[in-house]
Amino acid sequence: MSRSWWPDRPLGVKLATLVLAGSLALVVFGGISVTALHSTGERTEELLRTTTATGSAAEADMMHDAVRADVLQALLSGSGTRYDSAVTDLADHAATLQAALAAVRGGGLGPDVVQAVDDVADEVAAYLGAGQQIVAQAGADPATATAQYPEFLAAFEGLEEALPTVGEAVGAEAAAAARASADQRSAAITASVAVGTGGVLVLGLLGWVVTRSVVRPLRKVREVVDGLADGDLRGTTGITSTDEVGAIATALEASMATMRGVLATIGDSSTTLASATEELSATAQDMTRLAGESAHQTGIVAETAGQVSGNVQTVAAGTDEMGSSIREIAQNATDVARIAAQAVGVAGAATATVGQLGRSSTEIATVVNVITTIAEQTNLLALNATIEAARAGDAGKGFAVVANEVKELAQETARATRDITGQVESIQADTRGAVAAIEEITAIIARIDDAQSTIAAAVEEQTATAAEMSRSVAQAAVGVGQIAGSVGSVAEATGATTRAMGDAQVAIDEAARLAAQLNTTVARFRL
Known part of the structure; x- marks a missing residue:
């Protein structure tokens, strides 16, 4: 146990x-x-x-x-x-x-x-x-x-x-x-x-045993509480039991730890507050000095605001002209993009036509191959007929003449089919070259189309930017006028700021006094 x-x-x-x-x-x-x-x-x-x-x-x-x-x-x-x-x-x-x-x-x-x-x-x-x-x-x-x-x-x-x-x-x-x-x-x-x-x-x-297990922990708790009454927050009971007295001791130590943290925070805050009041006091003096300088600068700002107003109006006129030029460029870019799209369509149709030509030449080659096969078989039959006519002697002479003519015709047909095959192969090679060239042209036109689309989008953005610039310049012109009107208000605010700095100095002095009082109070406790 x-x-x-x-x-x-x-x-x-x-x-x-x-x-x-x-x-x-x-x-x-x-x-x-x-x-x-x-x-x-x-x-x-x-x-x-x-x-x-x-x-x-x-x-x-x-x-x-x-x-x-x-x-x-x-x-x-x-x-x-x-x-x-x-x-x-x-x-x-x-x-x-x-x-x-x-x-x-x-x-x-x-x-x-x-x-x-x-x-x-x-x-x-x-x-x-x-x-x-x-x-x-x-x-x-x-x-x-x-x-x-x-x-x-x-x-x-x-x-x-x-x-x-x-x-x-x-x-x-x-x-x-x-x-x-x-x-x-x-x-x-x-x-x-x-x-x-x-x-x-x-x-x-x-x-x-019961009395000892209750009285001794209570005595320790009382010692810590007496120390707390004297401002000592460093005491610990040393109690590790989990009964009611142990729970009280744990809660007491937790409360003291919380109080130590709070008082430490208050001490740090009071020190920070004292430092901040010194800085605020110096800042208030600087702001009082700057308020006088601000009053002097308001006159200069009013004069400058008039000059800025004239310059802004000039910029507004230039912005309107730039907007017109950008709109014209946008229209031209749109036309170019449309023409490029048409060229892509035409190139696609040409590619389809040349492709069909290639397929037709392939079919012709197939037919020529069939004719060549037939001519070879005919030549073979004519050869066989010539052999048979030779065997027949005089009776087969007439048949031999016909067989010889058929053989010559078959050989002529074979030569013609070979010529046709060569021409078809040339057509197919040219067709493949034409298809490749058209595909390359189509790709170039597509890149041109993409570039024109990018240009059109950029021109549209520039158009929107120019419009926004024109609107902003107009607003700036209005703002400059308002700035000129606000300079007087700034002068009045500068005077009010000077008076407020005097009141702030009084509040800063009071905050410094409170910070010193907090430091004195925290110093009573031993952390």
């Missing part, structure tokens, strides 16, 4: 942790107390049972002695009222003895007590049976009853020895219960003291 985890927790979390720890300690202490009370109650009930059993055991021992007294009374009285009382008392005492032992046995004690009661049960029964028998015989036959008394006495003595074991068992149970109660009470006290001490220590430690 990071060391800054606890300081960064909000104050609510820290206080809630303290309250939760206290509540947990109280719950643990209460749980131990309830457990101790419950155990103490159980030990108390056990002590109560052992106490009751102890009383019952003592009562049984007394009833054991009372039964013997009842038997002796019956033997001594023989008959009569005392005998009857002895009979009644014996019955009561015997019942009480048995009830007391039953109470001890059923008292919820340990098995040793139950075993002790069970061990004397037979002796109790024999003892009571012997006593009841003697009492019954004493009323009718005292001698027989007296003779049975030693047997009864032996039973008494046997029970006298055995009956204390019940009391001892009950006493041991009571002692064990007392020790357990004491041990339980001691353990409860020890646990309560331990839990109470631990709770106090834990709460004290948590309280110290």
Whole structure:
């Protein structure tokens, strides 16, 4: 876990942790107390049972002695009222003895007590049976009853020895219960003291931690605030936690940083203001001096304005003439551009015509090639016919003459086609040259057209510029007149400026005083 985890927790979390720890300690202490009370109650009930059993055991021992007294009374009285009382008392005492032992046995004690009661049960029964028998015989036959008394006495003595074991068992149970109660009470006290001490220590430690995590940062914040009250803006809290106190410290340091920046800015501004007031004071003096010089110059300006007005009017007339010349040039340039466009169109048509001539010569060449092919085939056929006529002998002479004429005609046709082919090739070469020349002429005319377009555009711009110059010159002429009229106003303004400089000097002196006061105020703070 990071060391800054606890300081960064909000104050609510820290206080809630303290309250939760206290509540947990109280719950643990209460749980131990309830457990101790419950155990103490159980030990108390056990002590109560052992106490009751102890009383019952003592009562049984007394009833054991009372039964013997009842038997002796019956033997001594023989008959009569005392005998009857002895009979009644014996019955009561015997019942009480048995009830007391039953109470001890059923008292919820340990098995040793139950075993002790069970061990004397037979002796109790024999003892009571012997006593009841003697009492019954004493009323009718005292001698027989007296003779049975030693047997009864032996039973008494046997029970006298055995009956204390019940009391001892009950006493041991009571002692064990007392020790357990004491041990339980001691353990409860020890646990309560331990839990109470631990709770106090834990709460004290948590309280110290919470208080330290709050008071120490607040003390640092107070030191910085006290320094701030004394004008020291250099202090820092050194707090890095993000709880409420840390947020306050961060905000305080940010505010102090802002104040340092503001005061530094104010200090710089006041210094700048003081310097500026000195410069303004010097400037005001210079402006006062210049205002006097301006009054002198206004007269010169008025005279110069008249001369400028005449010159501007002359320029306006020249500008109008230049505008007329430019408009004429623009018209000529437009005509040249139009003629160049027509020349481009004519050159394009000539190019198309020459191109068509080239294509026609190509077609003629194709036809001539066909004729040449036919002439060659005809010559071949004539040669074959001549061979066949020679084979035929005299019968083929006439056919040979015809074949020879056909061969000569085919050869003449071949020569003619070769001449035509040469002429067609010359035409095609001339056509290609003509096309190239026309294309070059077209390109030149196109460049002329582009140049004329550029010239026309430039002339139009010059026309617009000349018009604008004419308009500007006219406005300048009007402006010069206004300038001449404004010179008087300038003279008046110069006087007003001189008076304003006096007022400005007073304001500058006041600003200098404020700058000095700001410097004194800022000097109180240590940045």
